[in-house]
Amino acid sequence: MNQKEIKELIEFLVEKDIAEFELERGDMKIHIKRGTAAHSTSVVQVAPALVSGATSIPLMPPVVASPAPVAVPATAAATPSSGGPEAAEETDLFIVKSPIVGTFYEAPSPGAPPFVRIGDGVKEGQVLCLIEAMKLMNEIEAEVSGEIAKQFVSNNTPVEYGTALFGIRRK
């Protein structure tokens, strides 16, 4: 799906006031979630095509057109890295962002149960996930206590500095 098509799709969703839309076609997946009228942000998450285990993160600044083949057009309000944090209905959601570049793992080891699941209560300092960088596993800790409301990245995906990982609903 090229940039023009994505733009037309977003315009269509806005026109029809559709809140959420998901499409899977081949190894391309689009998930669009819109905020309330007050915030009017639209976010596009596109899973990059996985080629022999290595993924790339094509990222675009909000102002200009995006490079082929996979685009993440973002509005001025959204962080271009991945979607979610601007979702307006959760205004008191604390967004846990990646402090480093690396690969996100949701469990301590392959096959093991994930550190946290949606709905789990977490305490400040609790390990939420691992990010592997340069062969070292870094534990990412919750900066606040609360409940895991969202997980923005899937297991074994590359993340960059500032990528949103989890949304914690503070209690």
Added chain:
Amino acid sequence: MFNKILVANRGEIALRIICACKELGIRAVAIYSEADRNSLHVRFADEAICIGPPRLNESYLNIPAVISAAEIANVDAIHPGYGLLSENANFAEVCDSCGLKFIGPPPEVMRLMGEKEKARATMKKEGVPILPGSDGIVSSAEEAQEWARSVGFPVIVKASAGGGGRGMRVIRGEDELPNLFHAAQSEAAAAFGNGDLYMEKFIERPRHIEFQMLADEHGNVTSLGERECSIQRRHQKLVEEAPSVKVTPELRERIGGILVKSLADLGYMNAGTVEFLMDEDSSLHFIEMNTRIQVEHPVTEVTTDVDLVKSQILIAAGEKLSSVLTEPVYFRGHAIECRINAEHPERFTPSAGKITALNIPGGTGIRVDTAAYTEGVIPPYYDSLIAKLVARGRDRAEAISRMSRALEMFVVEGIYTSIPLHQRIVHDDDFRAGNFDTKFMERFLAPKEDAAKS
């Protein structure tokens, strides 16, 4: 050939490297700090990864972040550009151990050339003319006195452990030596934790001449001639040109030949620049070697038709010089480059902010390397270079007239730039006559200050 290269830099040089990658059909991966999210090098890369907050230490100089980005993007090689990590031998070693090809010389050679004293000693052994120096640390004022007498005043003492002008004193006579020597020692000890000093003959009015070298990974080395970079302010180059009006074909060939042999002996690889000071009788003295591509590489490119950055990539991919440079290097015409900085043209204060209007000059013989664009914001965290304006002509006079014309048509609004300063320089009689040395800018700026005082 590489499939993907990570560009470990920002701004105009990152864009320059991306251009070379595109022309070679190689995917370019950009890294950026949060402050550079909307920059041109991110826009034109095939992939881009945010590696940290604005501060250099947390982003572009953060080796784990850079390497981690290289790993998740699955690149084959890293081009470090200039500045930043380009002369960091530790970084080059980390690249090696991670199976990432570092586009530059081997770490040991980088390290050797990075230590000024060792570099001088090495080049001296190779027969490269060097500035008479103390051959090691000068431990006392008496020793300094003796050495200075044998070499002749003026001399300069420099800190062995660091630079940037600290622990440095010019000594013009025996009487003032003891005081200045001890002052330099104290300053060096305070600045670097090490008061060791070495000494060099001091040239009052030197010209800065540097030679561009290219070496493949099979022992072949060639010289691409010299550049003159005497127009500097506080050791920052403002205007560069190729060739130098003071370098004769004989000198060019002789020094070029010595350097080719020296670099081959050293096992140098990839691009590098050897810097000299030329004294009043036109002899060259080695001062240091920069083991990377330089800011002013375009003036060599436009007079030799050699794409230096592409050459760097091809060399790192294993190509021999004979296939990189398909014909003997020739020098044609004259080129001048002005480094356009985002700073006030008189106060030299940095001018960060948004560019509201931009007209980049074009036309015959003009090349502009820039990452600036309209509505682009120049962030305050990095150096102030925003564009390199290069004018080429069949001779120096034509190059100057083209530069003058292009400066006039270079419009940048929203921030201050050094364009007005550059215009004044290219209209200066001494500049036009080729009559200058590294003190040119001091003299050029001084009368104005005196006039302001009176």
